[in-house]
Amino acid sequence: xxxxSGIFDADGHIFESQSQITEFLPPPxxxxxxxSLLSASGDGWNRRAxxxxxxxxxxxxxxxxxxxTEAPPNAEAWISLLDEAGIDGTVLYPTAFLGVCREKDxxxxxxxxxxxxxxxxxxxxxxxxxxxxMAILPLHDIDESVKELRRAVKDLGFVGVVISAxxxxxxxxxxxxxxxxxxxxxxxVIAIHAGGPTNRFDQLPKAIEARCLGHPTSQMPQxxxxxxxxxxxxxxxxxxxxxxxxxxxIMFLRDRMHEAYEQWSVEVPDLKRAPxxxxxxxxxxxxxxxxxxxxxxxxxxxGDNNLMYACDFPHLRPKRVFHDLDEFRxxxxxxxxxxxxxxxxxxxxxxxxxxxxxx
Numbered sequence: 001x002x003x004x005s006g007i008f009d010a011d012g013h014i015f016e017s018q019s020q021i022t023e024f025l026p027p028p029x030x031x032x033x034x035x036s037l038l039s040a041s042g043d044g045w046n047r048r049a050x051x052x053x054x055x056x057x058x059x060x061x062x063x064x065x066x067x068x069t070e071a072p073p074n075a076e077a078w079i080s081l082l083d084e085a086g087i088d089g090t091v092l093y094p095t096a097f098l099g100v101c102r103e104k105d106x107x108x109x110x111x112x113x114x115x116x117x118x119x120x121x122x123x124x125x126x127x128x129x130x131x132x133x134m135a136i137l138p139l140h141d142i143d144e145s146v147k148e149l150r151r152a153v154k155d156l157g158f159v160g161v162v163i164s165a166x167x168x169x170x171x172x173x174x175x176x177x178x179x180x181x182x183x184x185x186x187x188x189v190i191a192i193h194a195g196g197p198t199n200r201f202d203q204l205p206k207a208i209e210a211r212c213l214g215h216p217t218s219q220m221p222q223x224x225x226x227x228x229x230x231x232x233x234x235x236x237x238x239x240x241x242x243x244x245x246x247x248x249x250i251m252f253l254r255d256r257m258h259e260a261y262e263q264w265s266v267e268v269p270d271l272k273r274a275p276x277x278x279x280x281x282x283x284x285x286x287x288x289x290x291x292x293x294x295x296x297x298x299x300x301x302x303g304d305n306n307l308m309y310a311c312d313f314p315h316l317r318p319k320r321v322f323h324d325l326d327e328f329r330x331x332x333x334x335x336x337x338x339x340x341x342x343x344x345x346x347x348x349x350x351x352x353x354x355x356x357x358x359x
Contacts, residue, residue, distance in 0.1 A: 008090070012310070013314060016097050135152035160190065194244040227278065247294065250286060280303060288308065304341050306346060
C-alpha cells in the first residue's frame with residue numbers, strides 16, 4: 001500500500017543481523033567468523049540495555065522513547081511502519097556498522113563493507129522500492145572505497161554513502177578527495193552521520209550526559225574541518241548532508257565559523273566563500289528534529305530548502321514516530337510551505353528520488 005502523502009523519511013535505520021551478514025563475507029572470512037563482526041562501540045554504554053531498563057522503569061509506558069527491542073525490524077516491518085505512519089518511502093542507514101571506521105584492519109574493513117552492502121541490497125533494496133539505502137565504505141583504503149562507491153551506486157542501487165562523524169582523519173583531509181571526486185561524478189550523496197560520544201566525554205558519569213552532547217559534538221569538528229579545508233569549494237556540485245544531530249548545532253557553529261573567518265581567513269586560502277554562504281548555497285542539507293524550538297530561526301537563516309525530516313525508526317518506536325509527525329503538523333510557528341518541504345521534497349531532492357521510483 002502506498003500513502004501518496006508527500007512525506008519522505010530522510011534517515012531511517014536498521015539493526016544489522018550479523019549472522020546474516022556473515023553469509024555475504026568474501027573468502028577467507030566466510031564460514032570462519034563467529035560471534036560479533038564488529039569491535040566494541042567504544043563509548044561504554046549499551047543502548048539496548050539502557051532501553052530495556054528504561055522500559056521496565058516506566059511501568060505502563062513501554063515503547064515510548066527507547067530502542068525498538070521487541071524484534072529486529074526487517075523489510076516487512078519497515079513497510080508496515082511506513083504505511084501506518086503515512087510515509088511514502090525511506091532511506092535506510094546502518095546502526096552498528098557505522099562503526100566500521102573503528103576497525104583497525106584495512107582488509108577486514110573492506111570485507112565488512114562489501115558484505116554489509118550486499119546484505120542490505122539483498123534483504124532491503126530488493127524487497128520493496130520504497131526502501132532506499134546508504135552504503136558504507138572501507139575508508140582505511142581510499143582506492144577500495146572509490147571502487148565500492150561505484151559498485152554500490154551503479155550495480156546495487158544505493159542512493160549515496162554514509163560516513164561516521166567519528167571518522168579520523170577528519171573529512172577535510174585531501175586523502176578523501178578521490179572519493180569526493182567519484183561521488184560528484186556519480187551525482188550521488190555523501191552523508192555524514194552523527195557518531196555518538198565515543199570517548200570524547202569520558203569525564204561524564206552518566207549515559208544521559210554523554211548522549212546529550214554526543215551527536216552534535218561529533219558533527220561540529222567535521223563541518224569545521226570540511227569548511228575551512230575548502231571541501232565545498234573543491235567539489236561544488238557534490239551534495240552533502242549532516243544527519244541525526246538536529247539543526248541547533250549548525251546555528252551555533254555558523255556564528256563561530258563566521259567570527260573565525262573574519263579574523264583568520266589568511267589561514268584558509270582554499271575556502272573561497274564565507275562559511276554562511278556555503279551553508280545557504282543549497283549544497284549542504286541538514287536533518288532537523290521536528291520539535292526543535294530553534295527551527296523557525298534556522299529556517300529564517302538557512303532557508304527551507306535544505307532541512308529534512310527523519311523518523312529514526314527503529315531507534316524510536318512507532319508510537320513516537322506518529323506523535324512527532326502529529327506534533328510537527330500542529331506547529332503554528334512554521335509556515336505550511338516550510339513544513340511541506342521539510343517533510344518530503346527536500347529529502348527527495350537530496351537523494352534524487354522521484355515519485356515514480358517509489359512505485
